[in-house]
Amino acid sequence: MVPNRDKSGDTPADFRIFTEGLEVGSGRILCGDSRATDYVSLSLAAPGLGGRRLSADLGRTVGLGGEPGFFLVGNPVD
Template sequence: MTAIGFVTRTMHGGFRGQLKFLPICADIDIVPNRDKSGDIAPDFRIFTQGLEVGSGRILRGESRGRDYISLSLAAPGLGIRKLCANLGRTVGLNGDGSFFLIWNPVD
């Protein structure tokens, strides 16, 4: 698994950190979607420098039955494909509120 960033949980229920992916190094904010209406809307919105660049959804893992957050980012600097990642806990690093952005290549 390839880590492409690192975030920590904020006191407002979101996450703040950095996306580091080849030529891209950007501060990101993953913010709970307080305006969510229905199952189609994302659970989180992702911003960098005030611009929305992606979304996140809380999903349930099939094998362990645990919830996790799946992220999808799209921006001109990433080309025409979406960048997909999951938040994975950083066991033993910076406490319970720290997560790696684990690259999830899409076929």
């Protein structure tokens, strides 16, 4: 997951997601309603996923031992 350095305006994704040199998804920075904290909304799609698109949210949390960490919550897509 790398920042989208070519982003201009609000429409393009904030991040591009790659695996083995193949772009498989994108991420957009959004603000949560309940806590007004930023998180990244991810969208993944690749032939290896069977033609389905997967969505998930990536946010910050406190990890083991009080260290900062991240959490990933999957979002079903019909």
